[in-house]
């Protein structure tokens with residue numbers, strides 16, 4: 001995989017001419033309720049980058065409030081407009097970002113817009129910049145199902161998703177909504193690839209509960225303990241047969257190495273926005289590939305812009321488990337992009353786009369509408385972005 005390693009850093013490009021931020025709010029087809037909550041209206045920032053006579057797009061997946069991560073749509077607007085963008089406009093690379101710490105979601109938004117534009121300038125697909133051979137043409141995917149009002153409601157949603165062709169089901173859990181629900185689902189679907197995501201809702205005192213889950217043949221349990229913990233996950237994993245997958249805790253490739261080498265988990269969820277960009281994502285992928293660690297691409301309810309980038313990453317050869325990338329219809333109707341992604345029901349995959357650049361186009365009317373929706377919400381309840 002050293003051929004991948006050598007191509008992590010792009011050679012210099014044309015100078016970056018201009019970057020425009022578009023904060024948007026998009027109604028979700030279905031709210032994804034997790035242990036930390038859920039929103040009916042999803043914010044995002046679309047980053048429009050002009051370079052060499054072409055335009056490329058990136059997406060920032062920060063939420064309204066610091067729930068999943070400390071970043072919010074407000075902090076991302078601040079960091080992008082006051083620090084990150086001034087450091088790279090006029091430049092031929094993104095090295096100006098190296099002097100800043102943190103804010104991975106804001107960083108990924110800018111980095112992905114840049115890579116999309118570089119690909120556009122060169123007339124290649126963005127995935128071709130990843131330096132990997134043997135990229136897949138179809139990505140294995142699953143669907144993430146939020147906390148429902150009852151077990152019957154959960155079974156109804158699963159039935160619908162199963163009928164659509166999804167063959168890996170992830171269920172969000174929280175204390176009081178876990179083992180009983182999971183048992184009921186397993187009873188109805190004895191063979192499906194089933195997993196649970198706790199989004200950090202438990203403590204080590206809950207180890208006996210997770211040991212009970214061992215009897216359910218789950219594919220993995222995602223992020224059971226603290227969002228910034230690795231040590232205690234290392235105490236829990238040896239007590240379980242079911243692999244632990246780390247999401248929130250993994251901020252970079254070094255965290256992944258620490259977690260794997262200390263036995264804190266056996267699977268990594270790679271979200272490019274959580275690790276601060278594509279270069280860090282490719283490093284993490286290369287580490288997992290070489291070490292034989294199972295890896296999949298996580299989701300943050302992306303619009304078509306972010307979804308296309310997720311699919312490019314999910315095509316990498318080291319992505320060995322189904323990713324949290326569902327069809328457009330599960331998230332937005334309509335999406336902000338003209339293109340939609342559909343599920344290949346025969347094998348629970350989504351075809352990886354292979355057009356020039358990011359392979360999607362932003363619909364100007366829908367963008368204007370989503371920006372207006374953001375402004376309306378921002379005024380009524382959220383932070384003071386100017």
Ligand code: OSB
Nearest residue numbers: 068144298299300301302324326
């Ligand atoms: O923990 O994986 C998570 C969405 C928002 C925040 C955190 C998570 C999620 C998902 C969504 O599970 C998966 C998807 O985008 O389909």
Ligand code: MG
Nearest residue numbers: 197222223247
């Ligand atoms: Mg998760």
